[in-house]
Amino acid sequence: MTSIIELFCAPHCRHCDTAAQQLRAWLSERDVSLQTKNILDHVDRAVDLGILRTPALVVDDELVHQGQLSDRRLMQLFGASRCPE
């Protein structure tokens, strides 16, 4: 089953754009689509998921990461290194 990966971002968030770019590159060769969401449009859901800061990464309705996203963390989460660009 294809995973649903959501990235919750906020306006003026310092690390959100970078995290989105990193994720898109990381997921580009996988059968996974990244949904980026403005957290202010989904505050109730964000609270239910336990999000306290952005960027927040949610995989299949489970919060797996909050805050600045590193390649090392992406490796931990998705298990393989990013394809060379």
Add this chain to the structure above:
Amino acid sequence: MPGISIGEAAERTGLTADTLRYYEKIALLPRIARDPGGRRRYDQRDLSRLRFIQRAQRCNFSLKEIGQLLQLRNTQEAVRPQVQRLTEHKLEEIKTQLADLTHLQAELELLLNLCRGSDQGCPIIEGLDQNA
């Protein structure tokens, strides 16, 4: 004579002496012990009961409801079924209020964190606007 005066009880609870006398008059408190001069002496049990009344009032219980709830505190025997039902109902209300407060707490923490992490603008204002 053990216990504390009505003035001390008022000071400890933040209630007025008139309120303490009123609670006794409407039987929210049992008859308070008197010293030989006829002055009220409040013991620990009375103070505990007053704190319960204050907590219940903060949860928007009426004095009548509080009186019924206090029966649970005072008797080891089975309380009347309607008192039990009232207590169960109030317990559910408190759980709902608690869930609402917990959600609100998390939402405010999130919005405050977003505000702190922002160089420009405050997402709290935007978030409140969108929830309105």
